[in-house]
Amino acid sequence: MSKKKIWSWLMAVTSVIYISWRLFFTIPTDLGMVSLTAGIALFLAELISMLEADIQFLCMSKDKEIEFPVIREEDFPHVDVLIATHSEDANLLFKTVNGCKHMDYPDQSKVHIYLCDDNDRPEIAKLAQDMRVGYFGLSDNKLAKAGNLNHAISKTDSPLIVTFDADMIPRSCFLLETVPYFFLPVMILENGIWRKRTEEEIDPDYKIGFIQTPQSFYNPDLFQFNFFAETNIPNEQDYFFKEVNVGRNSSNSAIYAGSNTVISRRALEEIGGLRTKTITEDFATGIDIQARGYTCLAIDKVLASGLAPDDFPNLLKQRQRWGRGCVQTIRSFKFIFCKLPLLSKLSYFSCLLYWWTFLRRIVYILSPILFAVFGVIVVKTDIWGILLIWLPSYLIYNYSIKLLSGKRRDQKWSNIVDTILGPYMLLPILAETFGIRMKKFSVTSKEKTASRSAKLIYAIPHIILLSATLIGIYFSIRQMIVYHNLLGMVILFWQFMNAYFLTMAVFFLLGRVNYRSAERFYAAIPISFYVGNREVVCKTSDISEFGLSFKTDFPEFINGTKTFILQDGKWKATVKGEVVHVTQLGDQWKYSLKLHPLSFEEKQNYDQIVYDRFPSLATEIKTNAWKDLQVFFKKKTSSFLGSKRKLPRMLLNCTLETEDGGQVSVEDYNYQYMTIDKISEEEVNGLYNVKLGEMTLRLKKGIINDIPRDNLYEIENWENVSVSAQLYQELRKLLMGEEVVERKLSAAS
Secondary structure, eight states: OOHHHHHHHHHHHHHHHHHHHIIIIISOTTSOHHHHHHHHHHHHHHHHHHHHHHHHHHHOOOOSOOOOOOOOGGGOOOEEEEEEESSOOHHHHHHHHHHHHTOOOSOGGGEEEEEEETTOOHHHHHHHHHHTOEEEEOSSOOSHHHHHHHHHHTTOOOSEEEEEETTOEEOTTHHHHHGGGGGGGGEEEETTEEEEOOTTTOOTTOOEEEEEOOOEESSOOHHHHHTTOTTTSOOTTHHIIIIIHHHGGGGTOOOOOSSSEEEEHHHHHHTTSSOOSSSOHHHHHHHHHHHTTOEEEEOOOOOEEEOOOOSHHHHHHHHHHHHHHHHHHHTSHHHHTSOOOHHHHHHHHHHHHHHTHHHHHHHHHHHHHHHHHHOOOOOOOOHHHIIIIIHHHHHHHHHHHHHHHTTSOOHHHHHHHHHHHHHHHHHHHHHHHTTOOOOOOOOOOOOOOOSBSOOGGGGHHHHHHHHHHHHHHHHHHHHHHHHOOTHHHHHHHHHHHHHHHHHHHHHHHTOOBOOOSSOEEOOOOEEEEEETTEEEEEEEEEEESSEEEEEESSOOOOOSSEEEEEEETTEEEEEEEEEEEEEEETTEEEEEEEEOOOOHHHHHHHHHHHHSSOOOSOOSOOOOHHHHHHHHHHHHHSOOOOOOOOSEEEEEEEEEEBTTSOEEEEEEEOSSEEEEEEESSSOOOSOEEEEETTEEEEEEEEEETTEEEEEEEEETTHHHHTTOHHHHHHHHHHHHSTTOSOOOEEEOO
16 A cells, blocks of 8 residues: 555544544534534534545545557547637737647648637638638627537537637647547557457447646746746646546546547537536536546646736636536536436535635634634633644644645645635635526636736735734733643644735735736757857747747857747747847856747747747745745845846956057957056047957947946947957957956946
């Protein structure tokens, strides 16, 4: 038995002991209605937590890897790729369609791509025409995304259907990494070789319904962004898509997420198409497919990436819609009486329990406040009950959850996220639980927010709860001192934890200014350009839709508009751009480019280079509470200083001869300007010629912003001499020769 299973069984046993003790011995039944109500609320919150964790252990094992069949190229079937769009603009859709067009497949004629536009917009129809893909317009769609896709499905006939949201850009390997799974029922692995099963070996009840890949994001989600934690914590949804959903394979309850999915047309036809008249049509459709006996699988390989909400109101709309849709589906008679196996139903029931997490979090925050500030007894116990029952159960539960969560989530970050969203999820989830429906459907906006991500007004509930918690801490400490009450230590610990979570929630809601117009990927892509007749070959350090940066071993002269060639595997793009900033990083120089607008053809090639890769964000959690606060305060209090330095400034510290036989002491040089520390005979006010090897640099007094600068001279012929091979050789001698005492580069002032 694995370590994970041992601890999970320990968690299950101690949880049952703990919850039984809580039910029969600790609920304050004789201390008035307020205490009884608060005690029952806390008990139910703990009971739901225990049930969710135990169901997760029972139904969501990840121990068994899914086999990946190897099939012949001619066996790859026709595929319809459907991109659902509602109000997203053409620029966003261009990237998604472009990614779809570049997907690898043995026979490209079998891949049929369609833009499914339920607003019937002329500009989207034109985009489809320009990109040479199909287009389905739908002007009076009243059935949201499901109606849009059902309309497209009725007009196509491929045996497999791929669904993408408007912003989800597939990687070129998407189809090759997903389609073969549909051959599992007819293929078998023998002695390391895949072969087709005979008719007698085929199980007619084994059929694949859909393959769900993770919904990944190439921009930081709000939790990563607002906490300055892009490299320290994974996207908040990674845990679900790469751990939980994959674990649900063992109970055949993998969730269909509506995008990045390959679905069997036969399965959709058997259930009458995607479910309509529900908030989360994809979630409900997945249940319908599984209830028809189809095996549905989730894999953890990232094969498409899109945009996470980058402002708090949109994040709330998304989560409220997801939560209400899940509750609406699970509490319906159609789910209760469907033909799902018991384990599958339990697994889906855990989804309902998850959305009650936010109710539980509010209860966990309020309970110690009620006790410490208002004297309301929530739990009746003594120190021995705490030490012998609560403490072992608490420690085992937290360690087991840590093992089950893998490296993508821990209890601390779960509590922070739940605390942030809790006050705004409480009423929608309660309303849906009691049958009060969401009246208006709205899709998550894909427009980029270029200002603060949230407003402090959203933090008002958290500030009130934090203030009450701090008052509770004061009363708890006072009572411990006066009455020497050891039980107060547990309450105090509980309050300190809540205070930390609430503080982080307030910090999150302070927001953060977003300066970037496009997300960057950190990638080493070969790039080349010319300086004069000399070709320079190096690699990028990051790349985005509108710019890139690269590093060189030498401070190259790059001035004005220049042509750059990028080659990344199969994709090649020629772009034009100009340097907006240059700086030194160790022994290398980093140049940041702003690209000029690309032609239609080059944009297809360039965008493929940019987006055909894994997002360069954190994939594992690497933080601790104290470090999180340090990073936040350091980044929050630092100022953003944009730089306009476009030429490399080389610290030469050398002596050069003048044309008339004198000498000058040169401090630094940046191709256009030279700082002269000392002139051997007299100050020069007019034109002054300096020899650099065989090159003559004609200097004149430097003037910046109409102000003469002491010791600063402008090189009158700088544009001509800077591209010469001879200057390159002389500078290499000065910068890399033994006589150079110090080598340093900054940008030109």
